[in-house]
Amino acid sequence: MVLETYTTIFYVDDDPDDRMFFEEVTQQIGESISLFELGDQMLVQLENPPPNPSVIFLDLNMPVKDGFEVLQEIKQNLNLKDVPVVILSTTNNAETVSKCFELGASLYVKKSMSIDDLKSSLEYVLSINWDEHSVSHSNFLYKK
Numbered sequence: 001m002v003l004e005t006y007t008t009i010f011y012v013d014d015d016p017d018d019r020m021f022f023e024e025v026t027q028q029i030g031e032s033i034s035l036f037e038l039g040d041q042m043l044v045q046l047e048n049p050p051p052n053p054s055v056i057f058l059d060l061n062m063p064v065k066d067g068f069e070v071l072q073e074i075k076q077n078l079n080l081k082d083v084p085v086v087i088l089s090t091t092n093n094a095e096t097v098s099k100c101f102e103l104g105a106s107l108y109v110k111k112s113m114s115i116d117d118l119k120s121s122l123e124y125v126l127s128i129n130w131d132e133h134s135v136s137h138s139n140f141l142y143k144k
Contacts, residue, residue: 007126008051012036012070013059013088018111022057022088025119031126038062039070046080053083055125058105060089060096068103075104084130092141101140106130109142117144 009031011022019035026033034051036042039062046053056074060067067087074080084106089096092110100108107128109121121142 007031007054009033009055009057010036010042010045010053011057011088012039012042012062012067013057014038014062015059018059021115021118025115025122028119029123029126031122039065039067043070043073046074046077055106055130056083056085057088057125058085060087060091060100068099071100071103071105084128084133086125097141101135101137105140106133106135107142108140120144 013019058067086107087100087105088109090111097108
């Protein structure tokens with residue numbers, strides 16, 4: 001008997017348009033998603049599963065707690081530290097990317113205005129075997 005594995009994606013972003021595009025793409029590729037407007041909301045859900053996320057997509061520029069703070073809290077929590085966190089942000093500046101790497105993010109993806117680009121990046125992220133994936137400077141920044 002083969003057991004199917006299901007992916008549950010958590011996505012936190014304060015921008016309603018970005019959440020809408022992300023939800024549309026996840027529906028196209030048939031994945032389950034939980035959307036959050038604020039990092040605090042997602043952190044509360046992470047402490048009160050189910051569902052448990054297979055991967056977390058995290059925006060950086062948010063009110064209340066920014067993505068750096070949320071990432072830091074996730075990685076400091078013994079129950080959550082192994083959940084892959086993918087940064088999805090509009091900025092691609094080297095200092096920001098480096099800070100995310102140092103805080104323990106698994107991958108950095110620059111946001112695109114194209115649904116097709118978002119779909120390609122999501123499919124790439126979901127194709128990674130996170131149990132065997134080793135994050136390094138050479139594979140941290142997603143390149144189309």
